Amino acid sequence: MSDRRERSPLGGADPAKRGGGASEKIIDAARAIFVEAGEAAVTMRAVATRAEVSPMAAYRHFESREALMQAVMERGHDAFLRRMHHALAAPGPAERLAATGRAYLDFALENPRDYALMFMQSVAGDPCATSAQGPAWRDAATFRFLVDRISECAAAGLMPPGDPELQALSLWAHIHGLVSLYLAQKLALDEPAFRALCDRVLSMAWGRPGA
Amino acid sequence: MSDRRERSPLGGADPAKRGGGASEKIIDAARAIFVEAGEAAVTMRAVATRAEVSPMAAYRHFESREALMQAVMERGHDAFLRRMHHALAAPGPAERLAATGRAYLDFALENPRDYALMFMQSVAGDPCATSAQGPAWRDAATFRFLVDRISECAAAGLMPPGDPELQALSLWAHIHGLVSLYLAQKLALDEPAFRALCDRVLSMAWGRPGA
DNA sequence: GTCGTGATGTTTACATCGTAAACAAACGCC
DNA sequence: GGCGTTTGTTTACGATGTAAACATCACGAC
Known part of the structure; x- marks a missing residue:
């Protein structure tokens, strides 16, 4: 119950707090794709493209695709x-x-x-x-x-x-x-x-x- | 409601009928993997290995992985x-x-x-x-x-x-x-x-x- | 017999996926 | 300034679904 999968290295004591603007951007991209096209369409590459970062960028904020979907x-x-x-x-x-x-x-x-x-x-x-x-x-x-x-x-x-x-x-x-x-x-x-x-x-x- | 995705080329008029022993073997393998390890583990290659055929063999009997899962x-x-x-x-x-x-x-x-x-x-x-x-x-x-x-x-x-x-x-x-x-x-x-x-x-x- | 012909299976190849690893730039702090 | 931490990129690897080409084999017509 206490462990967030989000990495949020600059988050303060409470890791459930905002993980920074970049994390926001990535979650937003993931959500947009998810709502439009379903879970299967939420690939790390698609999210990265939508968030205008490189495919691996999301991994600086989320351990895995699963952790991103959790967010x-x-x-x-x-x-x-x-x-x-x-x-x-x-x-x-x-x-x-x-x-x-x-x-x-x-x-x-x-x-x-x-x-x-x-x-x-x-x-x-x-x-x-x-x-x-x-x-x-x-x-x-x-x-x-x-x-x-x-x-x-x-x-x-x-x-x-x-x-x-x-x-x-x-x-x-x-x-x-x-x-x-x-x-x-x-x-x-x-x-x-x-x-x-x-x-x-x-x-x-x-x-x-x-x- | 009437269309089976199974290919069953030698099945008679009713395509819902048995598709031959090979189809059985493949479905059995898929079911075994599914029950043991869940849907994600049911890959065409894993099924083929378990059914002792080559990876592409299943495609002679089922249009796609989805059709196999349906069976x-x-x-x-x-x-x-x-x-x-x-x-x-x-x-x-x-x-x-x-x-x-x-x-x-x-x-x-x-x-x-x-x-x-x-x-x-x-x-x-x-x-x-x-x-x-x-x-x-x-x-x-x-x-x-x-x-x-x-x-x-x-x-x-x-x-x-x-x-x-x-x-x-x-x-x-x-x-x-x-x-x-x-x-x-x-x-x-x-x-x-x-x-x-x-x-x-x-x-x-x-x-x-x-x- | 021979010769298609179609059902069945295999091998190879490709695009796409999640993600590990190595590297580079930007930042805070001394 | 220098240096470690944070953030991002590039490259690469193994797994996946499956298209395409090729091989085998049964069987009916001649």
């Missing part, structure tokens, strides 16, 4: 969390939970590659998964956010009582199941049909809040 | 369906549905790479933008099997009435969500803890049958 993923998580927080603008607990679900779906459908990178494959050194024992998802900011929204509803009597963490995980798994099957093209639906399907499934299982 | 995946689906059918041995509708859930989980946990290959890949957006409209999962034998188990329960009054297809999809998504998060190492749990978690989540959401 790309972290940007995705940042954006995801920011998006979730928009749901706080809704007026009441139930509305906030519903908005959270909508924000989740919107992010996944607008950033399918980011979503897949973040949640549908195992990446070494993932912030969500230490791959070893112990709590990881329980601590993830986005998961805590969902737990809070559910606790809020429970406190307002809008939810059957129970362990909010368990309910949050259940809801997360449910939405993630739908989303990931859709993104993996196992459902053969277009986006509007999929959104309608989500609405029906989630309202069936969770009443109104989940949809 | 590997189909083997996985066959095994998966066979496993599901064991659940029919249970005595009553509720028991059969519960056994189906258990079979699903068991298959995924015993064959994690197969499961990931079958259900956690191919993200919308890139070359796979074919996204051929129309029913696909609705026709899949394994999905029909789940719908049948749910219909059985509904007929016996063990399930709230409703569209069995929708309920089946909801249950599928829920279990798949849990499984895929676990396999992608987002939960940071070991297997026994994960099984216990599934039990709690699914029994919370679906009463007894799902667990």
